[in-house]
Amino acid sequence: MAAREIDKEESVKADPRIKRYRLADGSTRYKVRFRYSDGRPSNKRGLRTIPEARRWLEDRNAKARQGSEVRVSAGRVTVRDLWDDFHEQKRVALKPSALASLESSWTTHVEPRWGSVAVAKVAASDVQEWVTSLKSTRGEKRPASASIVIRAAGVLRGILGTAVRDKRITRNPLDDVTLPRKPKGKSGEARRYLTHREVTKLATAVGPERGLIVYITAYCGLRFGEVNGLRVDDYDSNRRRIRVVRTYTQDRAGTWHVGSPKSHEQRTVPVPNFLGFLLDQHVKTREETERLFVRQSGDQTQPLPYPGKANGWSEASWLERGLIAAGLARLTIHDLRHTAASLAVQAGANVKAVQRMLGHASAAETLDVYADLFDEDLDDIAARLDQARAESESK
Numbered sequence: 001m002a003a004r005e006i007d008k009e010e011s012v013k014a015d016p017r018i019k020r021y022r023l024a025d026g027s028t029r030y031k032v033r034f035r036y037s038d039g040r041p042s043n044k045r046g047l048r049t050i051p052e053a054r055r056w057l058e059d060r061n062a063k064a065r066q067g068s069e070v071r072v073s074a075g076r077v078t079v080r081d082l083w084d085d086f087h088e089q090k091r092v093a094l095k096p097s098a099l100a101s102l103e104s105s106w107t108t109h110v111e112p113r114w115g116s117v118a119v120a121k122v123a124a125s126d127v128q129e130w131v132t133s134l135k136s137t138r139g140e141k142r143p144a145s146a147s148i149v150i151r152a153a154g155v156l157r158g159i160l161g162t163a164v165r166d167k168r169i170t171r172n173p174l175d176d177v178t179l180p181r182k183p184k185g186k187s188g189e190a191r192r193y194l195t196h197r198e199v200t201k202l203a204t205a206v207g208p209e210r211g212l213i214v215y216i217t218a219y220c221g222l223r224f225g226e227v228n229g230l231r232v233d234d235y236d237s238n239r240r241r242i243r244v245v246r247t248y249t250q251d252r253a254g255t256w257h258v259g260s261p262k263s264h265e266q267r268t269v270p271v272p273n274f275l276g277f278l279l280d281q282h283v284k285t286r287e288e289t290e291r292l293f294v295r296q297s298g299d300q301t302q303p304l305p306y307p308g309k310a311n312g313w314s315e316a317s318w319l320e321r322g323l324i325a326a327g328l329a330r331l332t333i334h335d336l337r338h339t340a341a342s343l344a345v346q347a348g349a350n351v352k353a354v355q356r357m358l359g360h361a362s363a364a365e366t367l368d369v370y371a372d373l374f375d376e377d378l379d380d381i382a383a384r385l386d387q388a389r390a391e392s393e394s395k
Contacts, residue, residue, distance in 0.1 A: 018053045032057045080115035086159045096257040097249035109152035119163040124176035146180040193342035206322035220269045221340035221358045224333045228303040230292035232283045240271040248303040265359040307333050345373045
């Protein structure tokens with residue numbers, strides 16, 4: 001039980017900011033009065049000496065000047081309490097597909113562990129243990145991939161970043177947490193690229209119109225959502241260019257949303273002549289505002305379903321059936337975009353050209369994603385240096 005105060009406070013003559021009071025056991029304690037930055041008064045009690053009281057007050061005033069002042073009660077709100085504000089911020093900024101991914105991460109990984117925890121009680125060591133547990137096999141649960149762990153930690157970091165901004169905590173504990181690195185390619189395996197011959201075999205196997213989609217993804221580097229957003233007038237036959245200005249994404253409820261391309265990078269991509277000839281034939285009888293690719297029913301109102309693995313026949317299974325018919329190992333439509341990068345580099349394209357074709361935000365992103373494609377450039381540089389030196393020595 002705390003000691004009971006038995007007399008009135010009295011000011012310390014040497015410093016009027018400090019008040020002295022006595023406890024029932026006869027001991028003396030000190031308290032200091034102060035105001036928070038919002039003007040609310042408060043006090044700190046239980047200080048044992050005048051120097052201790054002065055140090056505490058000077059430290060608090062320094063934090064107030066630096067903007068790092070934090071009320072203890074403010075840190076008692078839980079992670080779940082701040083989720084709604086964080087979610088609303090992201091709802092305004094993110095595309096529906098990205099928002100759906102964030103919501104899934106919150107529901108599946110973050111809320112069960114951290115929802116009821118006060119933000120001031122989230123310790124870096126506990127978060128590190130959580131991150132490690134997600135990456136480990138637990139019972140019958142499969143370990144989460146590096147991407148899933150990074151996304152979950154990003155959600156928690158964002159919520160706690162809101163707490164720092166609102167001065168509920170002084171520092172984000174995620175700053176001291178080590179996250180797994182994303183492996184290059186799937187499951188750490190080397191990324192698979194198709195050759196020119198394999199692309200042709202696949203395009204032939206899926207039929208004329210779907211074959212155009214194979215060629216556009218494998219030679220122009222479009223994402224499937226961007227292919228879905230193409231209209232006839234986005235193709236410039238004279239210049240052999242395709243304008244990429246919109247993309248379609250589908251949320252978890254199955255609703256389609258149209259928006260700008262990823263990273264908001266609208267771009268124009270070159271079209272090889274062989275593909276341009278095929279596109280010329282494809283658009284010959286089409287209206288400019290029509291979709292470049294439509295469902296087999298001819299429906300202009302609905303985008304194409306994402307081509308994926310399906311049992312039996314369905315409109316979404318054309319890629320799977322084509323791979324089987326062409327005798328090729330299974331891959332996704334997005335793997336054909338990786339093939340576009342590979343074929344472009346083989347043709348002599350530099351990293352800046354590949355970046356522009358793919359719509360990456362920066363050349364650094366392109367190098368990070370496709371570092372393996374540029375390894376041969378290092379060998380080429382070494383060979384050229386040897387040749388230049390030999391020519392110089394022979395003069």
